[in-house]
Amino acid sequence: MESLLICTIAAPGLIFFALGMVWLLGWSPAERFISRLTGATYLFCTASTLVLLFQMQDRNLPSISAPLDQWFGAGKYAFASSLFMDRLSMTYVLITVILVGLIGAFSSRYLHREQGYFRFFALLHLFALGSLLIFASGSFDLLVVGWELVGITSVLLIAFFQERPEPVRGALHVFGVYRACDIGLLVAVVVLHHVAGSASYGQLLKGAWPAQTSAVTGGAATAVALLLIIAASGKSAQVPFSGWLPRAMEGPTPSSAVFYGAIAVHAGTYLLLRAQPILAASPVASFAVVVIGAITAIHGTMAGRACANAKTSLAYASLSQIGIIFVEIGFGFTWLALVHVVGHAASRTLQFLRAPSMLHDYHQMHSAAGGNLQPTGAHYESLLPAGMRRWLYRLALDRGHHDTILERFLLGGLMRVAQVLATFERLWAAPHPEAEHPGRSDALPFGWSPNADQATGAD
Amino acid sequence: MPELSLPFLTVTVLAPALGAFGVLRTKSASMARAIAAAAVGCSLLASCAALWEVTERGGGSLAEPWSLPSLGSAHPWFAADALNALALVVFAALALLTVLVAPRRDIGRPLLAQTLLLVSATQTVYATEHLLLLVVAWTLASLPLLIAKHPAVNGAAQSRAAALPRIALGSSTAALAGAVALIVNDAAAAGVTAPFSLSALKDGSSPGGTWAFALLMAAVLLGKGIFPMHSWVVSAFDRGPLLTASLLVNGHLGAFLVARVAIPVLPDVALRALPFLSDVALFTVLYTAVLALCEREPRRLFGLLLVGQASSILVGLESATEPGVTGALVHWIVVAASTTCLAAVYRLVETRVGGRITGDRFLGLAGSFPRLAVFFLVSGLALIGLPGTLGFCAEDLLIHGTLESHPQLGVALPIATALFAFHIFRLFAILFLGKRPSGLFGVPDALPRERFCLAAIVVFLVVTGVAPAWIVSQRAQAAGALVDNLRRANVASHPARTPQAPSLTP
Numbered sequence: 001m002e003s004l005l006i007c008t009i010a011a012p013g014l015i016f017f018a019l020g021m022v023w024l025l026g027w028s029p030a031e032r033f034i035s036r037l038t039g040a041t042y043l044f045c046t047a048s049t050l051v052l053l054f055q056m057q058d059r060n061l062p063s064i065s066a067p068l069d070q071w072f073g074a075g076k077y078a079f080a081s082s083l084f085m086d087r088l089s090m091t092y093v094l095i096t097v098i099l100v101g102l103i104g105a106f107s108s109r110y111l112h113r114e115q116g117y118f119r120f121f122a123l124l125h126l127f128a129l130g131s132l133l134i135f136a137s138g139s140f141d142l143l144v145v146g147w148e149l150v151g152i153t154s155v156l157l158i159a160f161f162q163e164r165p166e167p168v169r170g171a172l173h174v175f176g177v178y179r180a181c182d183i184g185l186l187v188a189v190v191v192l193h194h195v196a197g198s199a200s201y202g203q204l205l206k207g208a209w210p211a212q213t214s215a216v217t218g219g220a221a222t223a224v225a226l227l228l229i230i231a232a233s234g235k236s237a238q239v240p241f242s243g244w245l246p247r248a249m250e251g252p253t254p255s256s257a258v259f260y261g262a263i264a265v266h267a268g269t270y271l272l273l274r275a276q277p278i279l280a281a282s283p284v285a286s287f288a289v290v291v292i293g294a295i296t297a298i299h300g301t302m303a304g305r306a307c308a309n310a311k312t313s314l315a316y317a318s319l320s321q322i323g324i325i326f327v328e329i330g331f332g333f334t335w336l337a338l339v340h341v342v343g344h345a346a347s348r349t350l351q352f353l354r355a356p357s358m359l360h361d362y363h364q365m366h367s368a369a370g371g372n373l374q375p376t377g378a379h380y381e382s383l384l385p386a387g388m389r390r391w392l393y394r395l396a397l398d399r400g401h402h403d404t405i406l407e408r409f410l411l412g413g414l415m416r417v418a419q420v421l422a423t424f425e426r427l428w429a430a431p432h433p434e435a436e437h438p439g440r441s442d443a444l445p446f447g448w449s450p451n452a453d454q455a456t457g458a459d
Numbered sequence: 460m461p462e463l464s465l466p467f468l469t470v471t472v473l474a475p476a477l478g479a480f481g482v483l484r485t486k487s488a489s490m491a492r493a494i495a496a497a498a499v500g501c502s503l504l505a506s507c508a509a510l511w512e513v514t515e516r517g518g519g520s521l522a523e524p525w526s527l528p529s530l531g532s533a534h535p536w537f538a539a540d541a542l543n544a545l546a547l548v549v550f551a552a553l554a555l556l557t558v559l560v561a562p563r564r565d566i567g568r569p570l571l572a573q574t575l576l577l578v579s580a581t582q583t584v585y586a587t588e589h590l591l592l593l594v595v596a597w598t599l600a601s602l603p604l605l606i607a608k609h610p611a612v613n614g615a616a617q618s619r620a621a622a623l624p625r626i627a628l629g630s631s632t633a634a635l636a637g638a639v640a641l642i643v644n645d646a647a648a649a650g651v652t653a654p655f656s657l658s659a660l661k662d663g664s665s666p667g668g669t670w671a672f673a674l675l676m677a678a679v680l681l682g683k684g685i686f687p688m689h690s691w692v693v694s695a696f697d698r699g700p701l702l703t704a705s706l707l708v709n710g711h712l713g714a715f716l717v718a719r720v721a722i723p724v725l726p727d728v729a730l731r732a733l734p735f736l737s738d739v740a741l742f743t744v745l746y747t748a749v750l751a752l753c754e755r756e757p758r759r760l761f762g763l764l765l766v767g768q769a770s771s772i773l774v775g776l777e778s779a780t781e782p783g784v785t786g787a788l789v790h791w792i793v794v795a796a797s798t799t800c801l802a803a804v805y806r807l808v809e810t811r812v813g814g815r816i817t818g819d820r821f822l823g824l825a826g827s828f829p830r831l832a833v834f835f836l837v838s839g840l841a842l843i844g845l846p847g848t849l850g851f852c853a854e855d856l857l858i859h860g861t862l863e864s865h866p867q868l869g870v871a872l873p874i875a876t877a878l879f880a881f882h883i884f885r886l887f888a889i890l891f892l893g894k895r896p897s898g899l900f901g902v903p904d905a906l907p908r909e910r911f912c913l914a915a916i917v918v919f920l921v922v923t924g925v926a927p928a929w930i931v932s933q934r935a936q937a938a939g940a941l942v943d944n945l946r947r948a949n950v951a952s953h954p955a956r957t958p959q960a961p962s963l964t965p
Contacts, residue, residue, distance in 0.1 A: 072856075074860075162893065171892075
């Protein structure tokens, strides 16, 4: 069973590495070869995960673990690297391998003759590896590995249509938010090592999921939980980090489906479900999760209604559901949250994949209804006073002013400091004469400037 | 001291110097490249043999099997141990790849000879046990940038910027010479039989010397470009020969000086001064990360990245914890390999585009040079700790060690790493993303020679990242010796503490 678990997790990584190396050395595989290889890989992964599931059921095992050799370490510190699968992991792993396989099959036609066909599939394998490492890691240490791989593949797929400036700027924005929020996870892992001597689930969480208790309690539990909430909120686009989600819709539709409809955006919920005993040990952290989730659910509902395009509207719908899942986790309804995740991931993926043909679907329904398709009915916002509706509409249209607030108060402050330092630098270390760009030093970096079109000069 | 079976270190040091002589004598550019590659290749093979022998014999110090009479057989001129053996191999390998991958316009015979001299001098600094030779080699290593020709400058600020590398490297050499003079003087006064020998100074009691330590640290801060001396590195990258400047900075001689001389020879002073120096290095990391937000010039941005990453090596080294020091020593290798790859790709792109690149728009070069783009991205992400590369292991150890020694200030390191990650991706976006330029059709992507060299670096970073156990344990051995030095000094100054006491606060 251990070998099967390792093979399941490693298979997409091996395919990615092999494809990457042969391409770097000069060989470009054909589309048919890539799609067949992808199909075979996820067929194997799905079959092996089902075998593991049946074996767990058959032997009545609460979990399977595959200890790997110590990856690296120094002095008393050792990086805990083992694979682990319990009911929670199994659910997420199964969703991942099935949906990635389906997305692979869908994309082989959807992206046929697309210039970045090979790149898409290579990144899809890397993403699958990252996701599987998140869900099947036996420690928070190894979870970080998968977490960062998912982040970088997400960013590279947002910039998939690299010739247009918007996807590139969107990718930079998302990368900035991801990295900022990942600090929470990194520091949480270090704190766990200092407090508990390890970040391994075996030592931190006693019992079988969902009836686990935390070995970390008190102030340490609150600190760790709050840091994990930052990381989870970043990955799951919760308030106040939700501004990246509409920008992420610049990527190809299949990647939007699997990342922001199904798997990547639910990684935050997995982190919180996995760390739920730690959250439960801290009422402050539990309350924070509930508040963040509730605000996000309301924000997603409002902003989604003011969106002009289908994918972004779906992304906000996704956000609302994940906000509700956060609330469920905060209240400790772990089974409910898990069922909600499965249902939401499956249905949202389908909606994303159908999004490009939404107009076609609408026209079909319109024709089927004899050209007399009625609006869905009254909206509750019509009960509000007109002034408040206008105000709420503006708020929704600017997506809660989140980006404006972050740029003005957080990034703006940082940029002002950077400008002072740059002015000081230029006094005594002037740049190369060909590198002078008068009047540009006050612009925000690429991806952040509201007037980035002027800054880049592209298109 | 046990000896190596053959004079591997002498070959490691002398082969590039002889290669420089050969390059100057030949008239053909392709022959010059072949001679340089053969010379650095010999150096690489010899250093590999030395590393193999050091590893086989348990990581202890092994002397060269010959010695000049002035020091006697007890105190050799060259020695290899866990600290320098791997550094010799890595530097020789990177020098070889640089020679092979450099565009033709960057390997004019004088510049190639200077580069080989730089390699020889850097290898000498790593290998030598003789303080005088250390000073001479340190000076020679700076020579390519000291005598480099810069573009014409206008105005006082421009000339000051052009002169910065010379001033910094010259002052660094003077500070090192002063420190060595004070150490030797103190050692001679204390009755040490071979006061120029590092092994004698390490074996005997430390000759004290706050001033000597201060001068050593001045040499490190100037040579490594720690705040407020960081601008020379940016200026050298902005104006100088990029690959040579990258090779010079990637020697990380400042970090080596701390590990080889400052901590072992002056552990008492080091114990008191390291927390302060660590704070300065940490500040430099954060300072360069923030400053880079306003920087749009790829070369200057690249210089700031290298200063920040090189400073984080010092942060780990001075954390005085085993994970921190090991992380620093691993990060040293990562920074050297990654930034060499980044510099090579950047230079290849610059020569293909036909001139200096300004960062005022997205250049969209991935369409024309997809493989160069991938080499750039992978090595850049390895630099900031992409999982699956050696950079992740280095970053993980470094952050653990730093937060252990600086629970509050240490948070600056992950924050700076996040900012650097953003800068790397921004640099990648500037160069490779965006609309494909129309004038580059027919310009080749990575040539086979370039492809195989750059692939070697990427494979190294990935393979050692997936299976880092050997390289980390090798570095942990060297780190253990350094931390032990500090623990012993701590116990000597506070006898009540046990040698295992983790706190190094005086």
